[in-house]
Amino acid sequence: MLLTVTPNPALDKTYLVDRLIIGRVHRPLEIGEHAGGKGINVARAAVSLGLQSSATGFLAGHNGDLVRNRLEPARIEDGFVTVPGQTRLCIAIVDRDTGTQTEINEPGPTIDQAALDLFQERFSALLERSHTVALCGSLPPGVPDGFYAGLIGQAKSRGIRTVLDTSGEPLRHGLDAVPDFVKPNATEASDLLGREIETVGDAAEACRIFLERGVKTVAITLGRCGAVGADETGAWYAEAPEIQFASAVGSGDVFLAAFLVKWLQGADLSERLQFASAAGAANAMVYGAGVFETHTVQNLTSRISVTRL
Ligand SMILES: Nc1ncnc2c1ncn2[C@@H]1O[C@H](COP(=O)(O)OP(=O)(O)OP(=O)(O)O)[C@@H](O)[C@H]1O
Numbered sequence: 428m429l430l431t432v433t434p435n436p437a438l439d440k441t442y443l444v445d446r447l448i449i450g451r452v453h454r455p456l457e458i459g460e461h462a463g464g465k466g467i468n469v470a471r472a473a474v475s476l477g478l479q480s481s482a483t484g485f486l487a488g489h490n491g492d493l494v495r496n497r498l499e500p501a502r503i504e505d506g507f508v509t510v511p512g513q514t515r516l517c518i519a520i521v522d523r524d525t526g527t528q529t530e531i532n533e534p535g536p537t538i539d540q541a542a543l544d545l546f547q548e549r550f551s552a553l554l555e556r557s558h559t560v561a562l563c564g565s566l567p568p569g570v571p572d573g574f575y576a577g578l579i580g581q582a583k584s585r586g587i588r589t590v591l592d593t594s595g596e597p598l599r600h601g602l603d604a605v606p607d608f609v610k611p612n613a614t615e616a617s618d619l620l621g622r623e624i625e626t627v628g629d630a631a632e633a634c635r636i637f638l639e640r641g642v643k644t645v646a647i648t649l650g651r652c653g654a655v656g657a658d659e660t661g662a663w664y665a666e667a668p669e670i671q672f673a674s675a676v677g678s679g680d681v682f683l684a685a686f687l688v689k690w691l692q693g694a695d696l697s698e699r700l701q702f703a704s705a706a707g708a709a710n711a712m713v714y715g716a717g718v719f720e721t722h723t724v725q726n727l728t729s730r731i732s733v734t735r736l
């Protein structure tokens with residue numbers, strides 16, 4: 428089983444409006460409500476691609492219940508612990524005229540020591556049934572920056588593959604525990620390494636630094652410019668296909684899920700990158716994070732060229 432960890436999940440609410448005008452009243456043309464959070468997106472995408480997946484983290488209050496209710500229909504096993512407070516509500520307003528998205532993201536409930544202890548117990552039990560653990564997204568208030576590093580250490584000591592997709596201090600600390608696979612986007616990698624990542628060459632150089640730090644496999648995603656990946660077999664660039672664009676929110680999460688699916692099938696790095704890039708693009712063709720047509724992924728895969736760097 429793939430275990431995904433989402434410490435700070437969200438009830439994602441999306442409003443589609445004709446045109447967003449500050450100070451005006453808006454009546455949405457469409458309303459969407461989804462279980463959000465990066466690990467949940469990864470699990471949703473992995474299930475769509477045929478991988479049994481569970482999700483854990485912290486859920487709280489009424490919003491937490493609404494998130495929880497959406498897991499079973501998505502065939503995601505619910506491993507969340509219930510904590511006091513209220514799971515955050517994240518509102519995205521999509522402007523149909525300009526295609527822009529304006530977001531209002533709550534911080535999430537404050538996690539206390541009792542909740543952290545409860546989580547530790549649950550995480551340990553879930554690890555028993557997992558081959559891979561993916562640690563995804565930001566940390567809610569109260570969770571220390573070294574949280575992911577601790578979980579990586581526990582999983583590694585049991586021989587479980589560890590995947591890290593976060594940013595800032597949690598990424599910096601997490602890297603110290605040397606996860607097996609990291610997937611920053613260009614901004615996240617650039618912030619971490621303190622160097623610009625604008626070209627494929629920059630990304631390849633950044634990948635090399637991650638490998639030097641002991642990470643076995645790294646992929647840096649570059650949005651509509653594709654992705655660069657590296658492991659001990661070398662570095663590869665997968666382009667992104669031309670698509671009819673809707674929203675790329677969650678494309679990185681879907682990329683990650685698809686990459687893992689191929690990895691577990693024994694595919695080499697270039698094939699994993701090709702399939703993952705197709706899946707990230709398929710996600711960008713529809714509204715909703717971690718939502719895509721599986722036949723689109725297959726069609727796009729054959730159109731993506733992968734080159735050795
Ligand atoms: N506009 C696009 N056109 C085609 N492919 C895209 C587009 N945007 C993203 N992709 C594909 O999805 C992959 C991941 O996207 P991106 O780099 O935006 O991830 P991210 O910033 O981590 O996203 P998130 O964290 O919101 O999930 C890219 O490497 C690319 O293959």
Ligand SMILES: [Mg+2]
Nearest residue numbers: 592612679680
């Ligand atoms: Mg991302």
